[in-house]
Amino acid sequence: MSTRELDAAGITDPQLRAAYTASRAINASHGRTYFLATRLLPIADRPAVHALYGFARIADDIVDGDLPKSQQAAELFSLERTMWTGTHPVLRALKDTVQRYRIDRDLFTDFLASMRMDLDVTEYATFDDLARYMHGSAGVIGLQMLPVLGTTGPREEAEPYAAALGEAFQLTNFLRDVGEDLDRGRIYLPMDELAAFGVDRARLRWVHRTGKPDPNVRQALAHLVARTYAVYRRAEPGITLLRPESRPCVSTAATLYRRILDRIVAADYAVLHRRAVVPTGQRLLVALPGVTRAAGQNARAWARRLTSRPRLPRRASMGVPGRDSSAVNSQRRISLGE
Known part of the structure; x- marks a missing residue:
């Protein structure tokens, strides 16, 4: 990680x-758009x-791996059991982040409950069944992010929009x-939405296997894509409720994910x-205006800090793209008891 990020966040402990x-390294390797x-x-x-x-x-x-179901269940149980006490590097970083930003721990319990459903x-x-998953x-990913992004008013007002945006990303x-x-x-x-267009699992598998066009599948996907565009529209007003410095990030992420629907x-x-897939060149073109807006917002934020009275650092006041392939590979799976 860039030492600038760690220094700016006030993270000095070598293990942290x-x-x-x-x-x-995991984010850089797997979450290209993110x-x-x-x-x-x-x-x-x-x-x-x-x-x-x-x-x-x-x-x-864990849930998308090739291990037997019983072992996947055991690993998820181990992950939940050691989530706040484990020595795995990612768990150390997670615990510190949750303390710094006062993120509700129940959100992570809800997340693992959905992983078990898989x-x-x-x-x-x-x-409605899919919405519960x-x-x-x-949805909880958006809610986990909200304390990091910050809001201009009560966080509760922004929560429905943050959850909706997380769901829009996942539907995409x-x-x-x-x-x-x-x-x-x-x-x-x-x-039931697929069935309304005469589509079932067998029909999807046939199209997947042959690559041949199917008008029923096309109509079903067109319907679901339109519905997902509507979720983005429902989530979009929440961006203005975020801290100005965070808006370019979320706006750009929403635009990039919507581009997948466009494709x-x-x-x-x-x-x-x-x-x-949105080509890298297009992703960079979409991100460029966000970079400009982010630079301006961050510069204004620093100017406000320099001209205002000294404040306690975040940890005290709130309570508490290179790729390193070796680091990525070492973190891909959490071992039982680690």
Whole structure:
């Protein structure tokens, strides 16, 4: 990790610095869009985002791995049991972040509850059923991020929007990854919505296997993409409730993820046999205005700090893209008892 990020965040303990560095490596390796957006945050807040992402990635790798279900369940249990006491680097960084920003620990319990659902649930009958899963797997991610991003008013006012944006990101991933999820035996699209267009698991698998166009599948995906665009619109007003320094990051992330939906539309919804990806050049072009806005916001924030009376550092007042492949590989799975 850039020592500038750690220094700006006031992280001086060598073990903690190593823990945050490991978390950043995971974010840089796996969360390409997420990592790019993180670079638009104030430098002192970036380590916290890396820690939150690193924890979520560890849990995700457990449920998407090739271990027997019983061992996956045991690893998730071990992760929850050692979440606040373990010596694993990502857990060290997570605990420090939660203390610094006073993040509700129950959000992480809810997250792991949804991860456990992935071990047994292979499809969701309705959007209401899927929404219960997404609350724990995506909505809580937005709520975890909110204390890091900061708000201009009561945090409670921004919470519904933060949760909705997390769910919009996940719905986008579900639509992008239909084929990959089918290979894992899962469908994250509501079965009743698919059935309304004459689509079932067998039909999805046929299109995934052959790559041939199917008008029913196309109509079903078009319907679900339109519904996901609507979730973005519902979440968008919450960006103005955030601290000004954080808005470029969240706005850029929302734009980048919406571009994935745009790519699905541009491919005429033929995405079951190939992944809709926003090219790196386009992602950088989208991020560039955010970089400019972030630089201006951060400069104004520093100017306010320099001209105002001295304040206690964040830890006291609140209570408490290179890639390092060796660090990434060492953090991909948390071992039992670690």
